[in-house]
Amino acid sequence: MARILVVEDEPILARGLEDDLKLEGYEVELARDGETAARRAQEQPFDLIILDVMLPHKDGFEVCRELRRAGLRMPVIMLTAKTQESDKVLGLELGADDYVTKPFSPRELRARVKAALRRASGGIPEAYRFGEIDVDFARYEARRAGKLLDLTPLEFKLLAAFIRSRGRVLQRDQLLDGVWGRGTFVTDRVIDTHITNLRKKLEPEPAQPRYFISVRGVGYRFDG
Numbered sequence: 001m002a003r004i005l006v007v008e009d010e011p012i013l014a015r016g017l018e019d020d021l022k023l024e025g026y027e028v029e030l031a032r033d034g035e036t037a038a039r040r041a042q043e044q045p046f047d048l049i050i051l052d053v054m055l056p057h058k059d060g061f062e063v064c065r066e067l068r069r070a071g072l073r074m075p076v077i078m079l080t081a082k083t084q085e086s087d088k089v090l091g092l093e094l095g096a097d098d099y100v101t102k103p104f105s106p107r108e109l110r111a112r113v114k115a116a117l118r119r120a121s122g123g124i125p126e127a128y129r130f131g132e133i134d135v136d137f138a139r140y141e142a143r144r145a146g147k148l149l150d151l152t153p154l155e156f157k158l159l160a161a162f163i164r165s166r167g168r169v170l171q172r173d174q175l176l177d178g179v180w181g182r183g184t185f186v187t188d189r190v191i192d193t194h195i196t197n198l199r200k201k202l203e204p205e206p207a208q209p210r211y212f213i214s215v216r217g218v219g220y221r222f223d224g
């Protein structure tokens with residue numbers, strides 16, 4: 001799960017953010033001032049930083065500038081109490097990825113966090129090629145040696161999940177969460193059937209898969 005550093009000097013707000021993000025399953029660390037924040041962010045790997053602008057010792061802008069200068073690339077979401085456009089622009093110029101104006105709804109912040117993490121994880125490329133297959137995710141088209149293939153939307157999602165994790169084993173329940181959605185009831189057999197179909201459409205020799213590899217007792221790995 002993603003690790004988030006929350007930098008906020010106002011105790012009630014800080015605690016609220018911490019509780020809320022933990023409920024979402026994130027690991028959360030709090031920092032109360034800019035100096036601590038800048039230090040912790042360089043000592044520990046964080047996937048995302050929520051950074052208040054008005055902080056003791058060092059303000060959020062300075063912290064952001066310092067982290068970017070140190071070569072850290074994790075997404076930074078600035079919290080600004082002001083609605084001045086200049087603040088937002090300055091934050092973005094200093095390398096913040098997004099900003100949220102106080103007061104904000106926890107739901108809005110959660111959505112921004114999720115989006116920033118998704119962008120940072122690279123998502124999937126718009127186009128991907130392996131073997132004779134060309135996939136265009138923007139157009140939902142896949143071709144084999146130039147000839148259009150008939151992939152269902154679910155097969156596109158499966159393929160995207162594989163490409164995102166290429167070279168790594170995906171367990172069936174990871175595929176289930178990522179493709180069908182958490183809480184859906186789908187048997188292993190159904191997952192296997194879809195992968196068989198995907199192989200029929202995309203493998204040069206479906207009976208001897210080269211790209212969609214079964215890893216016995218665990219799941220599948222995409223070697224494309």
Ligand code: CA
Nearest residue numbers: 009052054055
């Ligand atoms: Ca503050």
